[in-house]
Amino acid sequence: MNVSIKDIARIAGVSTASVSRVLSGKPGVGDETAERIRKIAEEIGYRPNLGARGLAKRTTGNIAVVVPRGSFILNNPFFSTVLEGVAKGIDQTDYNMLMSFTSLQQKRLLETQSVDGVILFSPRNEELSLEWLKSIGLPIVVVGSYLEESPFPCVRPDDEDGIRQAVKALYQLGHQNIGIINGPMSSMHSVRCFNGYKSTMLELGLDFSHENVFEIGEFDVLKATKVMAAFLKEHRKITGVVCSSDYLAMGVIKAATMIGLKVPEDLSVVGADDVPISDFITPSLSSVHVDLVGIGRKATSILMDMLQGKQIRKRDVVFKMEYINRGTTSVPNHHLIPDPKHEKDHGD
């Protein structure tokens, strides 16, 4: 029913081969013929059928963006911000973006020859097996931390150092009892954050205790506030807390408020990643900045390189992070600090 190159060929009195050539920008057709073909195509409102083209060329023109953990993840500004970068990156190409949020959809998407490559948001170990991922034989680049032995290029924040900076910032403000609110340890990101936290505490000569580590099982922070509130209540010695994400940090603030703690007077909290909304809430969130949009863009450009058969030199691209002091951090309430002015002299 839709017009096809056949129609154009008939009207123009040429072969479909010629039509195909001019419409897909290939050389080898006389200027006049080409012009005539273009005009006719325009007139009869020709729309190429990407599916057919894909069949013939063995490509799809689609790239998949798969984010595990269900669609509620959309509320997590980390994802939406990186996604913004990915979207911008893809926009500059001729690819279309296919998204999937559930594992069912992912399987279907990836097993069905529907995409040429995939941007994979850091899956947890149990969600997508490395074996399966390898078996589908698609170019994949992962965003965020993933398995060490992953064969896929990866672009991620330097999360371990991010937490390190967060802890140091708190330390320099005078905090001694510093806790961490972390995601589930099945995520490499959480593991890295934990490592950064632990090693920095030790390095600074602060008490490291598993007591002060709170791991929430789900990324659904909204639901986790009550347990966080309980945790904070039990650990009143903690005057500062670092979080593995800004989103989590917002939950901590909420939880603190619930039990009557003031931020930052009673509790300093610092996030990680510095999503756009963090500078926007009141008080604005102290965090460790990283170029999230840049991460998304970089991931896309690496994928594009792979799609063009280029050799990928750097399999791991790590974005550096930088602490930003805003409204949710201050000197601890219980101790008067002699000289709170020294802002940043990496004490070691």
Next chain:
Amino acid sequence: MNVSIKDIARIAGVSTASVSRVLSGKPGVGDETAERIRKIAEEIGYRPNLGARGLAKRTTGNIAVVVPRGSFILNNPFFSTVLEGVAKGIDQTDYNMLMSFTSLQQKRLLETQSVDGVILFSPRNEELSLEWLKSIGLPIVVVGSYLEESPFPCVRPDDEDGIRQAVKALYQLGHQNIGIINGPMSSMHSVRCFNGYKSTMLELGLDFSHENVFEIGEFDVLKATKVMAAFLKEHRKITGVVCSSDYLAMGVIKAATMIGLKVPEDLSVVGADDVPISDFITPSLSSVHVDLVGIGRKATSILMDMLQGKQIRKRDVVFKMEYINRGTTSVPNHHLIPDPKHEKDHGD
């Protein structure tokens, strides 16, 4: 290189027609043959080629989700929340979800026979012309307010009534000078909000003045805080402000803080839509709730009906809204209200 039904047919010693029939669940193949085919398909790791299937069946199996106004829109929780509903809806079908954020991508996506239907997030008039949209001849359902004369089914919040409730709530708290922070009037949503605001002010016998209407030109609220702050500074008589979205409301709070106004003591603010994060920030945002996820789901199910050729009875599905009092509203500072207890007795 990938195995196809031809390979299966050869191995099984049957025709590709039979293979096709069993693999796509069609009747008319003997149990034994069917079983053999299935087993072989499994063994050699057959993956159907959706593109080829699409070519043959004249469908794509894809639905497009198009959101205008660039990808920064992802930071707007309204979109991500509705999107969550859409994603959940699509998950339950066999369709894949193609997303596009820029107008370039949209054109390509829709003009290229890549999708069977589209979920369109309320475009502004100037972005996507109705003519063009109609010309592509795809089933479309729009989410959010759009042109009155739009021929496409639409599902949206009752935004006009939402603002009405917000104004009334403020009025009942004792506010007399109520302003509105609105989006650009090129969006139907903003128009509706303005109408709701104006008519309610008049109805309540309050002063309506264009002075108290602040329209921000862009949806990029982050960038708009400074102008909002200036506006608030110039209009100190305003003790309460209603916003056309929660996202905007967060900007107002930020702006108020910037100029030293306390929320809600000095300024009450109420949002609209009640996105998940609104209950999460501190103080939590008073807003007018609407089932955003439900809106996304409903839009998807309507589209599915259209795809199956069903007649759509209700072309406009309007979700009702309900005011929720939280932490950003209180009695106005300047006036002592005799009886602030009467919470909700729709005064008219």
Next chain:
DNA sequence: CTGAAAGCGCTTACAG
């Protein structure tokens, strides 16, 4: 129940 054949809309050696 089963298969031969045409067709979906495009691309691309191959030959001229």
Next chain:
DNA sequence: CTGAAAGCGCTTACAG
């Protein structure tokens, strides 16, 4: 510069 033809991987009347 141009066309005939085969092919991409699947589906579906049609005939048996």
